[in-house]
Amino acid sequence: MLGVLGGMGPMATVDFLAKLVRATPAGRDQDHIPTLVCSAVDIPDRADAILGTGPDPLPAMRAALARLEAGGATRIAIPCNTAHHWHAALQAGTGLPILHIVDAVAETLARTGIETGGRVGLLATDGTLRAGLYRERLARREIACRAPGPEGQAAVAAAIRLVKAHRVAEARPLLEAQVRALSEAGCDRVVMACTEIPIALAGSDPSGLLVDATEALARACVAACRPDRGDAAAALPRAA
Amino acid sequence: MLGVLGGMGPMATVDFLAKLVRATPAGRDQDHIPTLVCSAVDIPDRADAILGTGPDPLPAMRAALARLEAGGATRIAIPCNTAHHWHAALQAGTGLPILHIVDAVAETLARTGIETGGRVGLLATDGTLRAGLYRERLARREIACRAPGPEGQAAVAAAIRLVKAHRVAEARPLLEAQVRALSEAGCDRVVMACTEIPIALAGSDPSGLLVDATEALARACVAACRPDRGDAAAALPRAA
The missing domain is CATH 3.40.50.1860 (Rossmann fold)
Structure with a gap:
């Protein structure tokens, strides 16, 4: 069970x-x-x-x-x-x-062709980034991680709080802007690395860029x- | 807990x-x-x-x-x-x-003005109907229950099996037809009295007729x- x-x-x-x-x-x-x-x-x-x-x-x-x-x-x-x-x-x-969960994401990345030399963006809590959960575990597979800058990360953290307060529609544009910014910064994929985020971004991945950790x-x-x-x-x- | x-x-x-x-x-x-x-x-x-x-x-x-x-x-x-x-x-x-669950539905019906003398339609499994779960418990509140006829009930049972097999889109029109039929037969409300049914009918209640047991x-x-x-x-x- x-x-x-x-x-x-x-x-x-x-x-x-x-x-x-x-x-x-x-x-x-x-x-x-x-x-x-x-x-x-x-x-x-x-x-x-x-x-x-x-x-x-x-x-x-x-x-x-x-x-x-x-x-x-x-x-x-x-x-x-x-x-x-x-x-x-x-x-x-x-x-x-x-x-x-990071091993599960790594397996998904490998299945979609992102392996050694790849670069992924992270939409995550401040805590996940500070703890280096993805950075360390993906570095073993020679995949580099990139997080939003300080302003972008503040928007991600605010969006996560909005989802927890049932305010999903307000969270969505904040996250979409950070997905665009990470893509423009050269990320091959953007990992939704906080389980609140796919709730807000459901159905929002026209270019197949997002990887859903959940x-x-x-x-x-x-x-x-x-x-x-x-x-x-x-x-x-x-x-x- | x-x-x-x-x-x-x-x-x-x-x-x-x-x-x-x-x-x-x-x-x-x-x-x-x-x-x-x-x-x-x-x-x-x-x-x-x-x-x-x-x-x-x-x-x-x-x-x-x-x-x-x-x-x-x-x-x-x-x-x-x-x-x-x-x-x-x-x-x-x-x-x-x-x-x-039937007491919970009865409370919802009372809150929306369906009490003594009301009549509700049931979308339920053959087992729920045979066991008289709703009929007996709602009769105590003098609310009458009506189920689809044999052909309609066969369609409801088929729809429930489709939802269980992840084939929600095929289930939906079968159920919508029975909601219409029960409404035309004079039901004040139609109870989705099987927990698979609201999955298929999500967002499908323009006239506010449906009551969701879940x-x-x-x-x-x-x-x-x-x-x-x-x-x-x-x-x-x-x-x-």
Whole structure:
């Protein structure tokens, strides 16, 4: 049973679950992946903690993980990019394998031809950028990362807060402007590296530039939980 | 912590969770309702069991409920109408209160002025109709129920199977035709009384005729888990 350590934020978890269901080759309920989801909305803000302006979220994340273990989960996914700053600490405390969202994105990039020498833009929280989550992990594959400048990044952070407050329509143009700027700065792809962002940019990718970390994680879950069907999932057309 | 006995089907559970998040007055993650969701996709088909053509789903539903209890749930919602045939049996086996989706619909009907003497149409599985889930519970409020005729009901059942197989666009016109027929037969409202149906009819209610059982259950959960905020949720505009 797949365990989802979620609630960071709650709508991002719903978006992940929708992508998980769509990525699963299925003709009836019983073909899907049994899943236990903890929407632990009380987990303190991850980006604030990395920036030193908020409490440590690790104890609350560990408590949610314990609920998933108690409920019978056998493998864990975390649909929050910033939370992966604590991936190693969480993994050290459990015998259940925890998928890593940046590895899932790297696999998606490789599948679309972005490998050694590639350059990707990042739309992410201040915390994800400060922690170097993508920069370090993609550097191992010789892929370079570029974030918006200070003003652009302030717009991205504001957009993420707007999505969390159900104000998606206001977030969208802020993010679209940063996608354009990163593309003009020479990025081959722009990674939506915060799970709130695909909610705001749904259906907004005329040039095929965007890579959705949430969808990448969902496909990695299908491949891990259904090794017999993973290739079929990878070959599916992009969900509408 | 709200426990969701889900997976019947998996996308219907996702639709319920999205409506739960939207119905919760919130400006940040921490304002939402902590939720534990078991997407128990291995539960045998509920409608088949009621019709005597499939295995009993009660043991698998009880196992999922036990997972939610082990994980710390304190109140249960079941986003599957047909599964409510086993509501009393499930409630008898747990101390946790289990909300009833038909009561949630009755509250929504009352809020929109449909009470004693009203007549509602039902779009539901064959199992829900055979079990009389809505007919009996709404009769207590002197609201009459009307289902499509045999051919119309066959189209509804086919549409439900199409949604479960990710073929939403094919399901939609089948359902729209039955909404029209029930309206022409004098129904004041048409209840989408299977949680697959609002997925197919999303955005398709120009005359305000439809009542969404999934959304009604989500609002009942907000009212139950946030008694201080329930009225605010009830007063929210309908989610887009």
